[in-house]
Amino acid sequence: MCRILPAVDSLDQHLYHLEHHPEAYRPSFCPHCGVSGVWRHGHYLRKADREGEDGLYLDPAPIPRFYCRRCQATCSRLPSCIAPRRWYPWIVQQAALALLLNGSSLRKVARMSRPGRHTIRRWWRWLEDRFSQYSFHLRSHFPALGRTASQTAFWSACFRRMSLASAMAVLDREGVIIP
Ligand SMILES: [Zn+2]
Incomplete structure (x- = not known):
């Protein structure tokens, strides 16, 4: 869009x-x-x-x-720093999601972050729900992201390479609805 x-x-x-x-x-x-x-x-x-x-x-x-x-x-x-239709900017979402990807529990991440547990859980589910669509488009732009079927491995590789904000800007340019 x-x-x-x-x-x-x-x-x-x-x-x-x-x-x-x-x-x-x-x-x-x-x-x-x-x-x-x-x-x-x-x-x-x-x-x-x-x-x-x-x-x-x-x-x-x-x-x-x-x-x-x-x-x-x-x-x-x-x-790109502001997330459409979301209260918290991408950088805050990425910080919480990265902790979950590293294996921290939802409870622990919520203690360390400003957003509450429900909000963080909603972000996590969003990432899971959109995985096939988002990973398809991001892999076509960045083949180095690999073909792993693991969501955790994919998003970890993605965040090592680019910010969540940058990834969402790429998807937006592709016409993908985000978040
Ligand atoms: Zn017009």
């Missing part, structure tokens, strides 16, 4: 890009009808900073919006 602008690793970077290179966010075509040349159309505000210290939160983060003259639909573009 190209909802995600890759390689924007932090909210700081996002705010900098938005001020200095706003054109980078403009999709090359409308995700609804495919025509090129969408217009900038303001922004919406999104809570995205779960990691900031008290008083230093970068929230709310402006997310640029675009308007298609042909189909009159609007679309927006997220920096």
Whole structure:
């Protein structure tokens, strides 16, 4: 869907890009009808900073919006550090998932992380549910990820090679719905 602008690793970077290179966010075509040349159309505000210290939160983060003259639909573009439809950024999700992949129990991971046990369990199930689809697309881009049938081995290899945010940006570019 190209909802995600890759390689924007932090909210700081996002705010900098938005001020200095706003054109980078403009999709090359409308995700609804495919025509090129969408217009900038303001922004919406999104809570995205779960990691900031008290008083230093970068929230709310402006997310640029675009308007298609042909189909009159609007679309927006997220920096890759923010996860669509999820409260916590990818980096927090990856940290919890990596601990589970390394064999830590859900209870232990929940003690070490800010998100609660139910949330982390939901992320884990999401990774399991989408394994065949996500691994198919990621392997076609990165053959070095290998052919292992083990989900644990696959995601461990994936996280050694790239961040969860980068992997999701690749899938998004492929038209895969995430998360
Ligand atoms: Zn359109």
